[in-house]
Amino acid sequence: MRNGGLNRVRQNVAKVMGIATFAIGVPFAPVVMAEDFICRNGDSVRTIEVVREDADKAVPCRVKYVKKSASGGQVQFPWQARNEVNYCESKASSLAERLRGFGWRCEVSPKD
Numbered sequence: 111m112r113n114g115g116l117n118r119v120r121q122n123v124a125k126v127m128g129i130a131t132f133a134i135g136v137p138f139a140p141v142v143m144a145e146d147f148i149c150r151n152g153d154s155v156r157t158i159e160v161v162r163e164d165a166d167k168a169v170p171c172r173v174k175y176v177k178k179s180a181s182g183g184q185v186q187f188p189w190q191a192r193n194e195v196n197y198c199e200s201k202a203s204s205l206a207e208r209l210r211g212f213g214w215r216c217e218v219s220p221k222d
Contacts, residue, residue, distance in 0.1 A: 158202045159176075168196070175187070
């Protein structure tokens with residue numbers, strides 16, 4: 111399944127859980143689909159990781175973007191969320207898809 115399809119699945123699952131919570135009045139645990147991406151283009155490597163302050167909670171989170179090349183490396187945190195569940199995962203997935211559009215080979219590596 112391509113990442114666009116994966117994002118739609120995530121959104122649909124979140125909607126269904128929200129509807130179920132409203133219908134029966136019992137909140138569900140948030141859906142957390144954390145994934146890391148490793149993207150390669152020649153000798154250059156990019157890693158995209160969702161980092162959480164508390165591993166047991168979906169938020170707060172940040173997206174860690176590491177650019178590695180033969181000449182060195184650079185770390186950035188382009189997005190963060192304090193309250194919105196799956197925001198960081200969505201941004202990480204979108205960044206990997208954008209890199210793919212520029213010819214990078216990106217692989218998904220689910221978190222342990």
